[in-house]
Amino acid sequence: QQGIIVLIGARDEGRGRKAVETLKQEGIKAWLVELDVTAQSTIEGAATQIDRDFGRLDILINNAGIGLQLGPASKVEMEHLRTTLDTNLFGAFAVTKVFLPLLRKANSPRIVNLSSTLGSIFHLSDPEWIGYHMNFVSYSISKAALNAMTVLFAAELRDTPIKVNAVEPGYTATDLTNHQGFQTTQEAVKVILKFATIPDDGPTGGYFDILGRIPW
Numbered sequence: 001q002q003g004i005i006v007l008i009g010a011r012d013e014g015r016g017r018k019a020v021e022t023l024k025q026e027g028i029k030a031w032l033v034e035l036d037v038t039a040q041s042t043i044e045g046a047a048t049q050i051d052r053d054f055g056r057l058d059i060l061i062n063n064a065g066i067g068l069q070l071g072p073a074s075k076v077e078m079e080h081l082r083t084t085l086d087t088n089l090f091g092a093f094a095v096t097k098v099f100l101p102l103l104r105k106a107n108s109p110r111i112v113n114l115s116s117t118l119g120s121i122f123h124l125s126d127p128e129w130i131g132y133h134m135n136f137v138s139y140s141i142s143k144a145a146l147n148a149m150t151v152l153f154a155a156e157l158r159d160t161p162i163k164v165n166a167v168e169p170g171y172t173a174t175d176l177t178n179h180q181g182f183q184t185t186q187e188a189v190k191v192i193l194k195f196a197t198i199p200d201d202g203p204t205g206g207y208f209d210i211l212g213r214i215p216w
Contacts, residue, residue, distance in 0.1 A: 001028065002197065004059070009035030009046060037064045037091025047098050056105035059196045062092040062146075063114040067139040081138045088142035093149055103162055112195045113150050115166040115207065119143025122215035147207055147216060154205030163204040165195045168214060 006023055008030060010016025016032045023030035031053070035046045050057055066087045092113060103109040118140045123129045147166050154164040169188035191210040195202075207214055 005054070006030040007033050007050065007057075009033045009037075009064075011036035011039075011042070035095075037095055038086045040094060043094055043098050047102060050099075050102055057099055057102035057109070058106040059110045059112070060096065060099050060103060061112045061114070061192060061196060062095060063192075064088075064091055065114060065139075065142075067136060071135055071137065073135075073137045076137045081141065084138035084142050085145070088139070089145045089149065092146060096149075096153060100162075104160070107161065108200055109162045110196050110198065111153065111162065111164040112192055113146055113164070113166045114192065115146055115150070115168055116140075116143045117168050117209075117214065119145075119147050120207075120215055150207070151205050158204065161200065163195075163198060163202060165198075165204060166207045167191045167195050168207070168209040170209065 006028060008016055008019050008023075010019065010032060011034070013032070013034065016034075020030045020032050033046045033049055034042055036042045064087055066084055096111060103111070116139070117123055118131055118134065118136055119142070121144055123131065124140060124144075126132060150164055150166040157164060169191055170183050191208065194210070195208065207216055
């Protein structure tokens with residue numbers, strides 16, 4: 001709606017094309033990019049495609065995320081922890097690293113990492129916090145690590161036009177939450193859009209929800 005071409009990274013071609021067609025019906029320019037963040041070959045292929053078709057990337061939104069296995073930390077299976085980290089952390093890291101040359105070609109490039117309050121160590125360590133007993137262990141570990149990744153990339157890129165921030169969309173009704181949550185996707189996307197289009201004097205290396213900074 002702001003005139004930005006939307007590149008939808010999808011590991012399922014059918015679902016990706018359906019999403020593209022939905023956006024096109026709303027008058028939005030959208031393209032499908034085959035991308036599985038756990039497969040390095042598709043990450044590199046996506047970067048090649050974007051470079052060929054557009055020559056640069058203005059905005060990277062790392063939003064691929066999964067959540068597996070509720071329960072206390074001592075009961076988490078290592079396989080589930082590794083699988084969660086593969087998507088939520090290593091996937092975001094790999095995509096960011098490969099796409100950096102494309103972002104460097106843009107005038108005001110932005111990287112937005114979708115985090116969660118469940119990744120805030122400040123909140124996770126507070127027995128009075130509403131999510132203290134949720135025991136979404138693998139997910140929380142992955143998002144806390146994603147927050148650290150955000151800070152480290154932002155520090156490296158501080159003297160460039162690239163701004164890197166982590167955002168907390170809020171508890172939203174999606175497939176990941178079994179369609180339970182306090183808000184719709186239309187409401188959740190507001191903070192993502194805000195930091196995808198922040199002005200050149202905006203922050204970098206921060207952790208935000210729609211109301212402002214939140215504690216790490």
